[in-house]
Amino acid sequence: MASFARRHATLLVLSAVALAAALAVRITQGPAAVDDALGKAWPLLVAVLPAMLAGLLLAGSLKQIIPPGALAQWMGAESGWRGLFVACGAGLLTPGGPMAAFPLVLVLARAGADRGALICYIVSWGLNGLQRILVWEVPLLGADFAILRLLCGLPLGILAGLIARRLPIDWTPPPGTTDGPARAPKP
Amino acid sequence: MTGGQLLLLVLALGTFGVALWRGGEPAGKRALRDTGDSIARVLPIMLVAIPMASFLSQLIPPQLAADWLGPESGMTGVLVATAVGGFIPGGPFVSFPLVLTFIKAGAGAPQMVALITAWAVLGVHRVLTWELPILGARFAVIRLISGGAMPILAGAMAQALMPFFPHALPVMR
Numbered sequence: 001m002a003s004f005a006r007r008h009a010t011l012l013v014l015s016a017v018a019l020a021a022a023l024a025v026r027i028t029q030g031p032a033a034v035d036d037a038l039g040k041a042w043p044l045l046v047a048v049l050p051a052m053l054a055g056l057l058l059a060g061s062l063k064q065i066i067p068p069g070a071l072a073q074w075m076g077a078e079s080g081w082r083g084l085f086v087a088c089g090a091g092l093l094t095p096g097g098p099m100a101a102f103p104l105v106l107v108l109a110r111a112g113a114d115r116g117a118l119i120c121y122i123v124s125w126g127l128n129g130l131q132r133i134l135v136w137e138v139p140l141l142g143a144d145f146a147i148l149r150l151l152c153g154l155p156l157g158i159l160a161g162l163i164a165r166r167l168p169i170d171w172t173p174p175p176g177t178t179d180g181p182a183r184a185p186k187p
Numbered sequence: 188m189t190g191g192q193l194l195l196l197v198l199a200l201g202t203f204g205v206a207l208w209r210g211g212e213p214a215g216k217r218a219l220r221d222t223g224d225s226i227a228r229v230l231p232i233m234l235v236a237i238p239m240a241s242f243l244s245q246l247i248p249p250q251l252a253a254d255w256l257g258p259e260s261g262m263t264g265v266l267v268a269t270a271v272g273g274f275i276p277g278g279p280f281v282s283f284p285l286v287l288t289f290i291k292a293g294a295g296a297p298q299m300v301a302l303i304t305a306w307a308v309l310g311v312h313r314v315l316t317w318e319l320p321i322l323g324a325r326f327a328v329i330r331l332i333s334g335g336a337m338p339i340l341a342g343a344m345a346q347a348l349m350p351f352f353p354h355a356l357p358v359m360r
Binding site: 057 | 195203206229232235239246277279283287290304317318321322325328330332333340342
């Protein structure tokens with residue numbers, strides 16, 4: 001229920017901002033500018049839509065294949081560098097938005113994954129998720145830019161994980177709740 | 188269809204095939220149902236978000252982007268981009284069209300690398316809507332400290348790598 005409401009909140013907020021922005025464009029630049037902006041939105045949608053559908057199918061299928069238990073084992077407390085590299089790769093390959101990635105962190109943490117690996121995973125997912133790069137970055141900003149940014153992003157997840165292991169802040173995963181937003185991928 | 192899109196389609200169909208092969212018909216059905224759910228959730232958001240980004244970019248004075256985020260702005264521009272990126276709300280459907288707008292208005296590649304990194308690592312909206320409720324404040328603090336310097340690092344690295352990527356910008360679509 002909570003995540004359902006949250007999804008609709010996103011849509012409502014975006015609609016409100018879109019309407020406000022459209023109104024502001026109309027007031028400051030006239031109705032022609034509104035049409036102009038809408039005309040520019042269309043090719044963006046066409047550029048992104050086919051890849052997005054493929055990306056969502058990839059996400060849905062991956063969930064059926066990869067058990068989070070195996071990941072957590074590789075990212076365990078004593079996992080050292082290997083745990084960081086596994087986390088970095090898992091982040092790269094995790095498709096989908098925050099509604100999938102954050103609950104997965106919770107599942108991995110409860111299964112005993114190391115803190116540095118978890119931080120590495122979530123940073124690597126946010127920065128370097130391949131699905132997002134292929135769906136959005138390459139079509140809109142070009143392959144050269146996407147590769148440049150990926151090169152800059154790849155080491156950062158590992159670095160963040162190394163820093164996180166040294167921070168003197170305690171964290172234990174919140175205990176399970178029945179009404180939690182966690183919608184963990186099915187094993 | 189671009190090469191990247193084709194690659195993604197092949198990957199998706201291949202992964203779906205593996206799911207079918209390993210889990211049989213039930214796994215295939217679960218994968219398709221999950222995909223359908225995602226489409227139902229994401230499509231309405233996209234249909235609103237892309238025009239929204241387009242309207243917003245209409246409101247950004249081009250000169251502002253060129254002055255503050257241009258290739259000549261150097262590390263100051265990287266810092267400005269970090270601050271801007273941290274406050275861009277929403278998913279890639281908002282951030283990437285906005286970045287495209289900034290680029291067309293004359294922003295530099297290292298600055299845009301910093302901006303996307305800041306959006307991805309520091310994004311305030313994501314911390315508030317997902318990280319705090321699911322993982323708690325301490326996790327968010329650990330992650331923000333660990334990742335705080337990343338946008339600036341990424342911007343500096345991109346600046347250093349620029350000679351090897353002469354075609355990273357401009358993007359003309």
